[in-house]
Amino acid sequence: MTAIELRGVTKEFPGVTAVRDLDLTVEEGEVYGFLGPNGAGKSTTIDMVLDLVRPTEGTVTVLGRDATAESVEIRERTGVLPDGFSVYERLSGRKHVEFAIESKEVDVEPEPVLERVGLLGDADRKAGGYSKGMRQRLALAMALVGEPDLLILDEPSSGLDPAGVKDMREIVAAEADRGTTVFFSSHVLAQVEAVCDRVGILRAGELVAEDSIEGLRDAVGDGETLEVAVDDATDAVVDAVRAVDGVSRVDRDGDTLLVSCDPGVKTRVIAAAEDAGAVVDDFHTEEASLEDLFLAYTEGEETPTRRADAATEEVDR
Numbered sequence: 001m002t003a004i005e006l007r008g009v010t011k012e013f014p015g016v017t018a019v020r021d022l023d024l025t026v027e028e029g030e031v032y033g034f035l036g037p038n039g040a041g042k043s044t045t046i047d048m049v050l051d052l053v054r055p056t057e058g059t060v061t062v063l064g065r066d067a068t069a070e071s072v073e074i075r076e077r078t079g080v081l082p083d084g085f086s087v088y089e090r091l092s093g094r095k096h097v098e099f100a101i102e103s104k105e106v107d108v109e110p111e112p113v114l115e116r117v118g119l120l121g122d123a124d125r126k127a128g129g130y131s132k133g134m135r136q137r138l139a140l141a142m143a144l145v146g147e148p149d150l151l152i153l154d155e156p157s158s159g160l161d162p163a164g165v166k167d168m169r170e171i172v173a174a175e176a177d178r179g180t181t182v183f184f185s186s187h188v189l190a191q192v193e194a195v196c197d198r199v200g201i202l203r204a205g206e207l208v209a210e211d212s213i214e215g216l217r218d219a220v221g222d223g224e225t226l227e228v229a230v231d232d233a234t235d236a237v238v239d240a241v242r243a244v245d246g247v248s249r250v251d252r253d254g255d256t257l258l259v260s261c262d263p264g265v266k267t268r269v270i271a272a273a274e275d276a277g278a279v280v281d282d283f284h285t286e287e288a289s290l291e292d293l294f295l296a297y298t299e300g301e302e303t304p305t306r307r308a309d310a311a312t313e314e315v316d317r
Contacts (some may be wrong), residue, residue: 089128132159
């Protein structure tokens, strides 16, 4: 069963189309990273999944149910950590979790989930005195109440210190092991890369890429960067490396060359630099980070997928 399915979904607001003809599928038990620059339509998409706004066109199905007709049943099985969560200043952390327990009509105690997020010792303090990171932990505790089948986490690392980020990552992994579907929207790309099975990238309301991290690297075509440290990165050295067949890009950072190239041409890159008069002090390979891939898909006029499609069409002619 698919956990989330959007088909032909468009959402229009006065003067703007926030989401355009979106097809999106998240499989049951998957940790799915949902990325995009500000204004891409991520929040609108999440709001439609939660039936906070209705699509102008298309259908949204969540946990096998129609998101508009059966939203109450869906919410009973869904935990949500919203972006910009606000606490009730005068209520304790414990009272917040008790409220979530009552809302979901489950027979559990608040202490285990408070301990799980590291707030048990502060459970009886008023949440108005919590730090931003503690408030984020509290929101996560409320989302985890009742062992939901679907977790929707919108910017879950916001306000967390490194220890909190680590705890968040471990909780997401544990939920995935339990079989929970996790829909993970974040600007902290390293966190997405660490926990997600697949990633979808939204740009201007359209899904421009969807794959595993490795699949996105393959689609971009420059998944590895060869870093070559030389004694003097002259223009002649840069030009010689750029001329190597299989090199797609060369950037210069001081006396280090950052070379995007096919894996099989690395030795030729080194030889070209040396033939141009450079002394190679060191070299190593770095895989493209999710941030590199994100920028490749969200900047410029064309996505890598569209560039690849255009090249294929040109060959076919």
